[in-house]
Amino acid sequence: MIGSMIAEVTKLTNGNRVVIPAAIRKSLGLRVGDVVTLVLQNNGEVRLLTQRDAVRQAQALVRQQVPAGRSLVEELLAERREEAGRE
Numbered sequence: 001m002i003g004s005m006i007a008e009v010t011k012l013t014n015g016n017r018v019v020i021p022a023a024i025r026k027s028l029g030l031r032v033g034d035v036v037t038l039v040l041q042n043n044g045e046v047r048l049l050t051q052r053d054a055v056r057q058a059q060a061l062v063r064q065q066v067p068a069g070r071s072l073v074e075e076l077l078a079e080r081r082e083e084a085g086r087e
Contacts, residue, residue: 006023006024006027008021008023008024009021020048024048028048028050029050030050034050034051035051036048036049036050036051037049037051037054
């Protein structure tokens with residue numbers, strides 16, 4: 001462990017697979033079958049995100065683009081009601 005980071009060494013195995021070491025799986029709460037997202041950073045580092053964290057990051061990006069008090073859900077529902085009313 002480096003500071004508050006966990007550093008583990010692993011290797012590429014047959015079939016180009018990488019085993020996520022147990023300490024990291026445990027820290028992230030990963031289980032067999034869980035979906036993860038790998039992000040290749042501009043500096044060549046690879047980040048592994050749990051599905052929960054990937055969704056949180058996507059939500060944060062959307063929040064940055066949507067003004068406070070605006071509800072995209074309400075706008076979508078209003079559009080759908082309008083379309084249904086025209087049918």
